Amino acid sequence: MSGLLDREPVVVAAGVDVLADAVAAQAVEVVRVDWRPPEPGTDAQLAAVAGDHRRTDANARAVERMLAATAELVAVRPASAALGLERGQLLHAGPPITWERASGPLRGALVGALLLEDLAPTPEEAERMLAAGDIELEPCHHRGAVGPMAGVVSPSMWVVELRDEVHDGTSWCTLNEGLGKVLRYGAYGPEVIERLRWMNAVLGPALADAVEAHGPVDVRAIISQMVQMGDEGHNRNRAGTLMLLRDLLPDLALSRPSTVVAEVARFIGGNDHFFLNLGMPACKLATAAAHGIPGSTVVTTMARNGTDFGIRVSGTGDSWFTAPANTPEGLFLGAYGPDDANPDIGDSAITETAGIGGFVMATAPAIVRFVGGSVPDALRTTRRMYEITLTENGAFAIPALEFRGAPTGIDVAAVVRTGVLPQINTGMAGRVAGTGQVGAGLVTPPMACFTQALEALDALALG
Amino acid sequence: MSGLLDREPVVVAAGVDVLADAVAAQAVEVVRVDWRPPEPGTDAQLAAVAGDHRRTDANARAVERMLAATAELVAVRPASAALGLERGQLLHAGPPITWERASGPLRGALVGALLLEDLAPTPEEAERMLAAGDIELEPCHHRGAVGPMAGVVSPSMWVVELRDEVHDGTSWCTLNEGLGKVLRYGAYGPEVIERLRWMNAVLGPALADAVEAHGPVDVRAIISQMVQMGDEGHNRNRAGTLMLLRDLLPDLALSRPSTVVAEVARFIGGNDHFFLNLGMPACKLATAAAHGIPGSTVVTTMARNGTDFGIRVSGTGDSWFTAPANTPEGLFLGAYGPDDANPDIGDSAITETAGIGGFVMATAPAIVRFVGGSVPDALRTTRRMYEITLTENGAFAIPALEFRGAPTGIDVAAVVRTGVLPQINTGMAGRVAGTGQVGAGLVTPPMACFTQALEALDALALG
Numbered sequence: 001m002s003g004l005l006d007r008e009p010v011v012v013a014a015g016v017d018v019l020a021d022a023v024a025a026q027a028v029e030v031v032r033v034d035w036r037p038p039e040p041g042t043d044a045q046l047a048a049v050a051g052d053h054r055r056t057d058a059n060a061r062a063v064e065r066m067l068a069a070t071a072e073l074v075a076v077r078p079a080s081a082a083l084g085l086e087r088g089q090l091l092h093a094g095p096p097i098t099w100e101r102a103s104g105p106l107r108g109a110l111v112g113a114l115l116l117e118d119l120a121p122t123p124e125e126a127e128r129m130l131a132a133g134d135i136e137l138e139p140c141h142h143r144g145a146v147g148p149m150a151g152v153v154s155p156s157m158w159v160v161e162l163r164d165e166v167h168d169g170t171s172w173c174t175l176n177e178g179l180g181k182v183l184r185y186g187a188y189g190p191e192v193i194e195r196l197r198w199m200n201a202v203l204g205p206a207l208a209d210a211v212e213a214h215g216p217v218d219v220r221a222i223i224s225q226m227v228q229m230g231d232e233g234h235n236r237n238r239a240g241t242l243m244l245l246r247d248l249l250p251d252l253a254l255s256r257p258s259t260v261v262a263e264v265a266r267f268i269g270g271n272d273h274f275f276l277n278l279g280m281p282a283c284k285l286a287t288a289a290a291h292g293i294p295g296s297t298v299v300t301t302m303a304r305n306g307t308d309f310g311i312r313v314s315g316t317g318d319s320w321f322t323a324p325a326n327t328p329e330g331l332f333l334g335a336y337g338p339d340d341a342n343p344d345i346g347d348s349a350i351t352e353t354a355g356i357g358g359f360v361m362a363t364a365p366a367i368v369r370f371v372g373g374s375v376p377d378a379l380r381t382t383r384r385m386y387e388i389t390l391t392e393n394g395a396f397a398i399p400a401l402e403f404r405g406a407p408t409g410i411d412v413a414a415v416v417r418t419g420v421l422p423q424i425n426t427g428m429a430g431r432v433a434g435t436g437q438v439g440a441g442l443v444t445p446p447m448a449c450f451t452q453a454l455e456a457l458d459a460l461a462l463g
Numbered sequence: 464m465s466g467l468l469d470r471e472p473v474v475v476a477a478g479v480d481v482l483a484d485a486v487a488a489q490a491v492e493v494v495r496v497d498w499r500p501p502e503p504g505t506d507a508q509l510a511a512v513a514g515d516h517r518r519t520d521a522n523a524r525a526v527e528r529m530l531a532a533t534a535e536l537v538a539v540r541p542a543s544a545a546l547g548l549e550r551g552q553l554l555h556a557g558p559p560i561t562w563e564r565a566s567g568p569l570r571g572a573l574v575g576a577l578l579l580e581d582l583a584p585t586p587e588e589a590e591r592m593l594a595a596g597d598i599e600l601e602p603c604h605h606r607g608a609v610g611p612m613a614g615v616v617s618p619s620m621w622v623v624e625l626r627d628e629v630h631d632g633t634s635w636c637t638l639n640e641g642l643g644k645v646l647r648y649g650a651y652g653p654e655v656i657e658r659l660r661w662m663n664a665v666l667g668p669a670l671a672d673a674v675e676a677h678g679p680v681d682v683r684a685i686i687s688q689m690v691q692m693g694d695e696g697h698n699r700n701r702a703g704t705l706m707l708l709r710d711l712l713p714d715l716a717l718s719r720p721s722t723v724v725a726e727v728a729r730f731i732g733g734n735d736h737f738f739l740n741l742g743m744p745a746c747k748l749a750t751a752a753a754h755g756i757p758g759s760t761v762v763t764t765m766a767r768n769g770t771d772f773g774i775r776v777s778g779t780g781d782s783w784f785t786a787p788a789n790t791p792e793g794l795f796l797g798a799y800g801p802d803d804a805n806p807d808i809g810d811s812a813i814t815e816t817a818g819i820g821g822f823v824m825a826t827a828p829a830i831v832r833f834v835g836g837s838v839p840d841a842l843r844t845t846r847r848m849y850e851i852t853l854t855e856n857g858a859f860a861i862p863a864l865e866f867r868g869a870p871t872g873i874d875v876a877a878v879v880r881t882g883v884l885p886q887i888n889t890g891m892a893g894r895v896a897g898t899g900q901v902g903a904g905l906v907t908p909p910m911a912c913f914t915q916a917l918e919a920l921d922a923l924a925l926g
Contacts (some may be wrong), residue, residue, distance in 0.1 A: 049638070261721070375866070
């Protein structure tokens with residue numbers, strides 16, 4: 001006890017600043033803890049969920065499965081065959097939505113998909129069909145797939161097929177088109193459709209044969225490497241793309257005429273984001289493995305359709321908890337500005353749900369710098385994510401944090417209790433259909449998704 | 464002045480610990496500066512060199528030229544054509560040396576080169592010829608080339624040719640063979656010679672045509688990117704290799720049958736060090752641009768032949784300042800240990816001379832971790848290098864240090880004054896000829912190289 005009196009006092013203040021300020025005014029050093037009370041009105045729910053005797057084990061099992069999931073690229077196939085997608089059906093990113101409530105970029109991408117499928121001769125006719133309800137819309141997530149930005153998948157598009165042999169899981173994603181005027185950002189001009197036709201006719205089949213000749217590609221191992229190489233796996237996928245290209249090129253060279261090999265190598269090599277569409281289904285496999293465990297408060301989906309942000313939670317089955325999506329803040333391309341940006345869109349927040357993307361910002365300070373932040377901001381962001389996650393993924397180790405594992409397994413209760421929201425890196429789509437990409441930046445989900453999920457967990461909680 | 468009395472004192476102690484210890488014993492915080500007196504007997508020389516009226520301008524010009532140098536891969540050619548190397552002539556790494564004084568790995572590589580050139584039918588006959596002085600030995604640096612490890616170049620080997628158009632400079636380096644049992648580590652078994660023959664017959668000509676079809680490849684731009692991707696450009700060249708492969712593959716695909724394309728893609732893709740042999744001549748171009756400026760104390764060469772470490776300095780012309788090479792410390796492959804390691808060997812310290820490699824350790828903490836250090840060690844190493852360098856290279860920005868430029872332009876006077884030696888990352892060759900690689904680690908040059916250089920600068924100093 002005497003030690004307490006012999007040395008300088010250590011003062012730690014949590015909560016409102018007035019207490020810390022008073023101590024500081026007396027020339028005493030004070031450590032300020034950024035503590036906030038839980039979201040208003042959630043005390044009883046938090047207590048009930050915390051008291052659920054299944055919770056600890058259920059969450060341990062959920063994150064254990066999330067970390068144990070593998071992800072191998074095993075095939076590249078048309079969505080019709082891989083996903084059973086039929087003519088007149090389209091998949092989209094985020095929670096379920098109707099044409100009436102769909103944002104500009106999602107509408108643009110749906111229109112483009114009908115043009116690609118020759119289901120409509122003009123954009124106007126496509127819009128009419130969509131408005132009339134002639135086309136069946138369904139979230140990618142409902143079929144085990146994920147789609148970046150608008151995330152529209154039509155039957156003729158080729159998709160990568162990834163397998164998690166440990167949990168017998170399968171996930172799919174389309175091939176990445178590149179940046180700028182592309183379908184996933186809501187553009188549907190002739191150059192967009194022409195590129196998609198080339199991808200269907202040339203790129204998809206070439207990759208399919210290369211993957212078949214190569215055998216399974218360990219996508220999880222590539223993610224492991226890329227987070228050591230400045231990629232956070234959401235807004236930056238440069239090293240990942242290069243490693244994929246390296247792995248597939250020898251077999252690609254042996255299966256196609258040289259002009260096609262050169263064309264495909266240029267297309268993939270010229271698009272630093274190509275790997276995103278493999279990282280996403282790998283993350284989907286990890287989160288899917290953690291889904292459906294009664295009593296677990298682990299978030300297994302975060303997805304946006306451009307209008308709503310939706311989450312799903314391991315212990316609450318297939319229910320979506322949705323709220324209006326925020327609009328990202330960041331840097332704009334060319335003459336575009338904040339008024340041009342659509343609210344947050346895409347299934348790509350599956351990366352953060354699995355512990356990479358914004359959660360490993362510390363490994364990719366170039367991203368934060370790109371949107372006006374600094375290296376310490378990047379480290380702080382990742383450190384903050386440990387407050388709302390249940391485990392660390394040693395397979396995705398962050399060099400700048402002494403190779404600490406990525407913060408993984410978002411706990412709904414921790415988000416509501418701390419007020420700390422998951423940090424998401426994202427692209428920004430133009431608000432108006434047909435525009436394409438207008439920028440890239442940072443965004444968080446609305447808190448309402450988490451308070452709704454907590455309410456549902458409370459309703460299901462056992463003593 | 465009153466401010467000085469009102470606040471807590473700030474105590475900074477430099478030099479011997481006794482002063483700092485006394486203050487600390489009185490419970491006063493003390494910042495310890497790791498200061499050491501200059502090397503014994505160098506005071507007058509340091510004063511004379513510091514007083515040389517040309518020094519400031521000469522050093523400014525030297526580092527300005529070092530930073531302004533470009534490096535484009537413009538051709539791949541046999542050394543006979545590129546370097547005018549004739550039958551019976553061999554180049555080697557480091558300062559000049561004779562067969563008698565040559566270390567095991569250098570001897571092994573020289574023997575292997577004679578077997579490759581069909582100048583000797585057996586290793587024994589090759590040794591006899593070398594011992595008899597039938598073969599002319601010359602440092603790579605004397606012809607504007609650089610060679611990793613033993614650095615042996617024979618006429619039939621294909622070399623990359625890099626150009627610095629700004630200063631009309633040209634530099635060359637052989638193609639990287641991969642790791643393990645390879646000529647540059649002193650191995651010369653049948654598999655080594657067979658690989659070299661394939662490189663001469665297939666790899667070199669294929670890359671030559673690819674580069675010609677592609678046009679100049681901006682090697683400096685790749686280095687700029689790779690230091691953002693966990694590569695320090697000496698012991699780690701993974702991202703650099705992938706980017707080179709991406710840039711050349713489309714044209715490679717168009718110029719060769721698919722089996723050759725696949726073979727070359729596998730060879731380069733399977734060797735994370737392939738880019739080292741492009742980074743080295745790029746660094747040579749930068750340092751060569753800074754060479755030969757009267758009054759400049761900037762180091763323009765650091766190179767080792769396995770026996771001696773040699774440096775050259777901008778203001779002292781072509782003189783080498785040599786001393787016995789240290790033996791690296793680090794991690795050993797398989798059952799190898801410290802007794803198996805040869806002293807430091809290779810021209811690859813040109814990377815540190817140009818400000819990358821060990822100087823940007825902060826960007827590649829995986830390297831330090833590999834040899835038993837930590838992330839803070841990596842940051843400290845780079846920070847220490849700012850103490851002995853004259854400028855920072857903004858083109859090689861280090862993310863972990865808030866994108867501070869690489870510490871560039873080693874000042875002989877600063878090394879002698881501070882006692883801080885350049886940090887070099889390196890591979891370790893087996894001491895016995897024919898062994899190959901035994902490990903990788905860290906090493907420093909002997910201080911004697913710098914004190915000798917200072918002496919020469921003193922002799923040339925103007926008032």
